Amino acid sequence: MPAIRSLGSAARGAKKPPAGFEDIRDDLEVFGIKMKDAQNAPTNNVPKHQAQWPVFQVAHQRSRYVYELYYDKEAISRPLYEWLLKNGYADAMLIAKWKKQGYEKLCCLRCIQTKETNFQSTCICRVPKAQLKDEQDVQCVSCGCRGCASSD
């Protein structure tokens, strides 16, 4: 049976972050707090499909933050980036999509999973605003995205 680790011992057992982590630690902590809040927020009076929207949002923001630090601003080193991915600070699968043309702003992976929809299509938020009829303001069911087409 594996040893039960307290928070402190987990931190001691975990590999320590590469250099440069101090710069972004505070912001990541803020994201962590936001995520905790989103997870612990009561969902009694929200529609069932909306319950997870805030969680998706925070996850997206945090992934985006790490992605931009590494790919856009080149502010963090590769070892640190990999450490962040390994430790769950960013969603590597989502970042992998962002690198592809047409998926630069993708909100979540569920929104491009065509097999899960009735008509084998992507989510409504993937449709460019220009192609939507009569300027409707939509929020997608899976993550509450209001539109993440690259052309928007």
Add this chain to the structure above:
Amino acid sequence: MLKSTYKPSSALPPPLPPGWSEHKAPTGHTYYYNDSTKESTYHRPGAQVPPTSQPPQPSNPHASFSQYSSVPKLSDPAAANAFLAQYDPARQRPAQSFGQHGRGGYRGPGDGRDRPRPQPVDKPKSKVPIPGCEPWILVYTKYGRRFAYNPAKNASYWRMPEKIMQGVLELDINGIKDKASGAQADGKEKPGTTGPEAKDAAEVEEAEEQVELGSDYEEVEVTDDEDEEHEGGEAEGDDQHPSKRQRTEDPAEAMAAEFNEDDIADQLRAMGEDYGLDPGEYDDGNPDAWPEGAEGLPFSDADARELFKDLLNDYGTNPYSPWEKLIEEGRVFDDARYTVLSTMKARKDVWEEWSRERIHILKEQRAKEEKKDPRIPYMALLQQKASPKLYWPEFKRKYRKEGPMRDTSLNDRDREKWYREYINRLKQPQDALKKDLMALLREMPARALNNKVLLESLPSQMLADVRYISLDPKTRDPLVEAYIQTLGPPPEEAEAEEDEASRKAREDRRKREKALEERERSVAEEKRRQRRQLEHGKAALREEERELERAMQVGKKGLQSQLMAAQEKSGEVLVTSP
């Protein structure tokens, strides 16, 4: 806006009748309790005495709400008045004397009866037809504000419309005159009050001048607004509500009346500065007085971008932080430079560019900085904060926010080890510590520690040692200094180093030369071998040629003899063979 401008009374109330004491209910309401009759009431007993005025408490909840809730819309007279009232320097004195009536100790009987009172609502109270501007009427509200109302069009305005301004002014002047004559007839008036009235009148005249400038008449209303506060609160206490005209006799009026146009302009400017606005961004009525360039010089795009970057620099923004954080914090919104870029997209672009530059600069700086031993700050922290009274977990928890405690280049286990070591050393006698320090000093190589070393620039090797920090600086520093003075000069450090470098270079060179020699030797050998082979080949060729020549020189005789010789040989062979 109606609620935000309401300020409950905080005027100094009249002293309570004997036996009554003032208390605060848990909900924050004040109530009064009579010790002898065991009676408690919200209404202030003995409030029939005409109240002395006192500036309102700046900390009253509504005022502070209106102060923070929104940037004031100065075009709204009510809001402007409320703000002016708050910014009046004369009113900044807090009402200290408020709690003098034995508030505090006893909070007992506020059990179930106190529940929050309904929010006071302003209501129209009286109306006066405006002379010469029928069907307009001037309506006074319960809290002493007033607005113009047109029953024909069913329209009402807080701000007096231009066309009825004249009528309202007339009405006011008449009212003041009436009051002045009434006051003289009354005779009970204090002598000081005529001053403010004169000022009031002057103010009205000033306002009349302002009408041409397009400034709004509501500014005169400041006076009404001022006393409305304490009046409105008083109305709760007792139902005796003196009419507006009588109210002007209050000393509060005297103070408020000194608030003239210049003051208002000053206040506006001050508020504008508080909110980071240029004079051009709010209209203070006289565009000539604006400082140069306040109308907004046209910025070039590059200028605007640079300005925005300056803003980011000035607010100490972390370039590693996400854009959302900057927006959520909202500190930059108040800065005028925030508005030089008009769209959020442009701002974000500039922010991105700025953060990229900034991160680059930071990186370069860090590369330049020498690597400092991470133990040194930790040891310094230990020396400052550690005490035998704290166990390691307590210490760790207490100072977890400190930089050295969060430094990832140090291990928590090491930190704990050093902490324990340090604490153990603290328990040792001074002599032992001193001995240890001397041992440490003696350990230092002459290159690191010599008589040229200053106390401020001790070698890091020493600073990071537990033995160094375990003595109090007061006793330690003289010791170290004395020891340093006994030391000799530094060894020829630079030379030695150079020697080393040159030796290394020489060695390298020798190696290289050796390698070259070897190579040359091998090449030469190869060449020699080739030459020898060549010569050998040539010799062999010459030999063959000579043989050929010899064969050619053989004559007939020679040939015969040769053949003979050959026959002999073969005959011999034949003879011998059978």
